Amino acid sequence: FLSTRIAFEFLVWMIDVCSTGRARGERVRGTDALCLLQMRTTRKVSVWPVGLVGGRRYERPVVENGKVVGWYTGWRADRPFAIDMAGFAVSLQVILSHPKAVFKRRGSQPGMQESDFLKQITTVEELEPKANNCTKVLVWHTRTEKVNLANEPKYHLDTVNIEV
Numbered sequence: 001f002l003s004t005r006i007a008f009e010f011l012v013w014m015i016d017v018c019s020t021g022r023a024r025g026e027r028v029r030g031t032d033a034l035c036l037l038q039m040r041t042t043r044k045v046s047v048w049p050v051g052l053v054g055g056r057r058y059e060r061p062v063v064e065n066g067k068v069v070g071w072y073t074g075w076r077a078d079r080p081f082a083i084d085m086a087g088f089a090v091s092l093q094v095i096l097s098h099p100k101a102v103f104k105r106r107g108s109q110p111g112m113q114e115s116d117f118l119k120q121i122t123t124v125e126e127l128e129p130k131a132n133n134c135t136k137v138l139v140w141h142t143r144t145e146k147v148n149l150a151n152e153p154k155y156h157l158d159t160v161n162i163e164v
């Protein structure tokens with residue numbers, strides 16, 4: 001019962017992200033209408049870049065040959081899914097076929113909430129990259145607050161040039 005309730009809350013949250021551009025309270029301010037269109041093609045779990053997050057202009061899944069092969073992130077790149085909550089969608093079918101999957105609000109290590117959830121329902125190889133193979137930012141965090149870019153890289157720059 002508990003996991004169903006949490007899955008339901010999570011779904012509502014996801015719908016909220018794409019329909020209003022809000023997530024986690026008010027942290028995601030801007031969402032392109034394309035986000036909604038792209039999410040609708042999600043078969044299982046899809047992923048995309050998020051702007052102004054993790055102390056960088058953006059974070060994104062690194063995609064090669066249409067598959068996620070790593071993460072461009074300013075923080076804890078060792079996470080199995082180094083992605084923000086605003087950067088993925090899960091199909092209802094996947095949620096229903098994993099009734100025990102839990103999105104923990106508490107109890108995960110900092111930054112591990114997304115990984116702890118996603119590893120219960122998918123693998124990195126299975127992820128479906130959206131937003132032109134994760135080369136476009138369609139979702140942003142906090143466009144209006146003071147932006148923190150403390151983790152912008154000086155070395156190991158991203159392999160693609162993305163406008164944020």
Ligand SMILES: *[C@@H]1O[C@H](CO)[C@@H](O)[C@H](O)[C@H]1NC(C)=O
Nearest residue numbers: 063064065066067131132133
């Ligand atoms: C993503 O990459 C794959 C493999 O390189 C390619 O076939 C596909 O057309 C690309 N998709 C988009 C939307 O660019």
